[in-house]
Amino acid sequence: xxxxPCFLRSLPLEILTKICQELVDDTASLxxxxxxxxxxxxxxxxxxxxxxxxxxxxxxxxxxxxVVSLAAYPSRGQYIRAIKFPHPSPxxxxxxxxxxxxxxxxxxxxxxxxxxxxxxxxxxxxxxxLACLAPNVSRLEIMVSYSWGNTDFLLNKVNNRVTGAKPRxxxxxxxxxxxxxxxxxxxxxxxHRLNGCFYAAPNLTSLAIDRPSGGTSLTARLSHLTxxxxxxxxxxxxxxxxxxxxxxxLVSFQFTQNSHAxxxxxxxxxxxxxLACLAPCKATLRKLHLAPYLPSTPLQQRGIPWDRLDTLxxxxxxxxxxxxxxxxxxQNGGQVLARFVxxxxxxxxxxxxxxxxxxxxxxxxxxxxxxxxxxxxxxxMQLKLELGQIQDGGVYEEFLNDLQRCEQDESSGASTMRExxxxxxxxxxxxxxxxxxxx
Amino acid sequence: xxxxxxxxxxxxxRPNGRVFExxxxxxxxxxxxxxxxxDFDEPDLLVTIIPISIDTSDDTLAKxxxxxxxxxxxxxxxxxxxxxxxxxxxxxxxxWDDEFFSDIDSETLYxxxxxxxxxxxxxxxxxxxxxxxxxxxxxxxxQIREILGITSDFTAEEEAAIRKETAWAYDGxxxxxxxx
Numbered sequence: 001x002x003x004x005p006c007f008l009r010s011l012p013l014e015i016l017t018k019i020c021q022e023l024v025d026d027t028a029s030l031x032x033x034x035x036x037x038x039x040x041x042x043x044x045x046x047x048x049x050x051x052x053x054x055x056x057x058x059x060x061x062x063x064x065x066x067v068v069s070l071a072a073y074p075s076r077g078q079y080i081r082a083i084k085f086p087h088p089s090p091x092x093x094x095x096x097x098x099x100x101x102x103x104x105x106x107x108x109x110x111x112x113x114x115x116x117x118x119x120x121x122x123x124x125x126x127x128x129x130l131a132c133l134a135p136n137v138s139r140l141e142i143m144v145s146y147s148w149g150n151t152d153f154l155l156n157k158v159n160n161r162v163t164g165a166k167p168r169x170x171x172x173x174x175x176x177x178x179x180x181x182x183x184x185x186x187x188x189x190x191x192h193r194l195n196g197c198f199y200a201a202p203n204l205t206s207l208a209i210d211r212p213s214g215g216t217s218l219t220a221r222l223s224h225l226t227x228x229x230x231x232x233x234x235x236x237x238x239x240x241x242x243x244x245x246x247x248x249x250l251v252s253f254q255f256t257q258n259s260h261a262x263x264x265x266x267x268x269x270x271x272x273x274x275l276a277c278l279a280p281c282k283a284t285l286r287k288l289h290l291a292p293y294l295p296s297t298p299l300q301q302r303g304i305p306w307d308r309l310d311t312l313x314x315x316x317x318x319x320x321x322x323x324x325x326x327x328x329x330x331q332n333g334g335q336v337l338a339r340f341v342x343x344x345x346x347x348x349x350x351x352x353x354x355x356x357x358x359x360x361x362x363x364x365x366x367x368x369x370x371x372x373x374x375x376x377x378x379x380x381m382q383l384k385l386e387l388g389q390i391q392d393g394g395v396y397e398e399f400l401n402d403l404q405r406c407e408q409d410e411s412s413g414a415s416t417m418r419e420x421x422x423x424x425x426x427x428x429x430x431x432x433x434x435x436x437x438x439x
Numbered sequence: 440x441x442x443x444x445x446x447x448x449x450x451x452x453r454p455n456g457r458v459f460e461x462x463x464x465x466x467x468x469x470x471x472x473x474x475x476x477x478d479f480d481e482p483d484l485l486v487t488i489i490p491i492s493i494d495t496s497d498d499t500l501a502k503x504x505x506x507x508x509x510x511x512x513x514x515x516x517x518x519x520x521x522x523x524x525x526x527x528x529x530x531x532x533x534x535w536d537d538e539f540f541s542d543i544d545s546e547t548l549y550x551x552x553x554x555x556x557x558x559x560x561x562x563x564x565x566x567x568x569x570x571x572x573x574x575x576x577x578x579x580x581x582q583i584r585e586i587l588g589i590t591s592d593f594t595a596e597e598e599a600a601i602r603k604e605t606a607w608a609y610d611g612x613x614x615x616x617x618x619x
Binding site: 006007008009010011012014015018019022023026027028029030031032033034035036037038040041048061062065066068069072073076 | 545546548549552553556568569571572575576577578579580583584587588589590591592593598601602603604605606607608609
């Protein structure tokens with residue numbers, strides 16, 4: 001049977017693009033479709049390059065092959081918008097191959113390396129070379145390994161002082177950087193390794209790092225940052241202060257500290273110190289998610305200064321707060337949380353974690369304070385245990401009685417609270433990744 | 440709501456287009472028709488002929504409405520669900536749908552893609568796209584050209600350059616060295 005005339009060529013670009021998008025998980029087939037004729041090539045290329053993701057774990061040469069390809073065909077780099085590399089391990093490159101020679105030439109052109117790249121650097125170098133060859137890349141997601149080196153090779157240094165990013169290592173459109181750590185070890189990923197990357201991406205607005213540590217030698221300033229997520233952090237006061245010191249535009253800040261991984265080599269930042277570090281963004285901060293390290297025994301007893309949160313008065317624009325109850329100062333008797341809510345005049349959403357520590361006698365007072373807040377539209381309260389699992393009523397029973405009493409008592413503003421939708425959540429841990437749905 | 444009412448739809452792209460009488464529950468697979476029913480007086484729509492203007496044949500539209508009638512009881516996605524998902528979902532065709540697509544030619548498949556995109560019939564559109572994707576997936580360039588009836592308009596040098604440029608996409612697979 002003679003072949004039908006090609007109907008694909010006549011399809012609108014919108015439908016052709018949809019067909020190409022369905023093939024992004026099979027880049028080989030998509031590339032072959034683009035090799036068939038000019039018209040289909042025009043539809044395939046933007047989709048093929050738009051989001052570079054390493055789908056095939058056994059073949060980890062993709063970053064290297066892409067660097068070689070983009071060095072030879074630089075115009076393709078403009079289509080890349082996002083780069084996701086979930087594999088930290090370097091690919092075994094055959095140094096006899098033609099590709100290796102081309103790759104080394106590209107790396108030398110970009111970064112000025114003259115010696116072969118050390119094995120622990122190779123994947124990091126390949127990914128950053130790829131990013132530098134994609135002038136429009138806006139999102140970079142990388143899975144790093146503890147053994148990775150640092151990104152200082154992106155820097156121009158004069159007399160050992162950093163003068164900025166090297167001319168070919170600027171990532172002007174990069175606005176979002178996500179760094180995950182693959183290894184389960186608890187020593188974290190030292191932020192200094194990203195110092196060069198921070199210089200190279202001066203317009204970074206969103207930064208998310210899992211298990212960040214160190215940071216005390218950071219020199220880069222992240223002045224455009226609006227969203228900062230530090231999860232399972234292993235950070236001291238000084239490290240956090242150095243990271244945030246230039247962030248005067250921060251809108252959303254998440255800080256959860258790994259409570260079980262204090263290596264005793266540093267003093268974890270205290271809740272009050274976190275707020276002190278946030279001083280540069282007093283006028284802009286709207287969302288705060290704070291679940292810092294909380295010592296089982298008060299550190300003051302051991303002569304270590306350790307301050308909990310007192311008030312959020314210094315952050316007048318705060319609208320959404322997720323906070324571990326234990327991080328709030330317990331002094332002057334009860335009504336702590338009530339005063340906390342009372343002082344946050346612009347609060348729209350509150351998520352209180354760790355209700356086990358809630359002084360039950362405070363609840364009615366807190367409920368009234370919350371009900372009076374006209375803008376507070378969402379209130380979630382979190383227990384660690386399932387309500388059904390509570391054998392010994394104790395504090396839970398009293399708490400639930402208080403909740404019921406408060407709902408029945410008209411003067412407590414129960415109806416308003418019901419409208420706000422108090423939710424008692426039961427989860428196994430205190431570290432909530434996204435306390436607010438819109439995150 | 441009376442779901443067994445019928446709507447009349449006519450393709451006005453060409454003169455004297457056929458008037459299709461489609462059960463309301465079947466026609467509601469089209470988000471465009473559902474929006475019309477929401478925005479305008481329902482009694483009027485039920486007696487008047489709803490004009491649609493799609494560059495496709497009446498026979499193709501008949502196939503589209505045949506599919507919609509067979510699946511009239513299938514739940515319809517919400518109007519505000521634009522269906523954009525990050526992940527790629529491979530659609531498994533049910534046996535009836537498999538048979539439905541097995542006896543259609545390229546021209547009808549083209550028409551179904553155009554019509555379902557215009558009428559916003561998402562399930563059928565997704566299935567038609569999947570049928571085309573299955574024609575391409577795992578095939579060599581030569582096979583794709585044969586299946587889709589494509590004549591290459593690249594010179595040999597251009598073709599070699601494109602293969603070299605997209606070598607990264609093969610993830611270490613040997614790039615097939617074939618000619619059309």
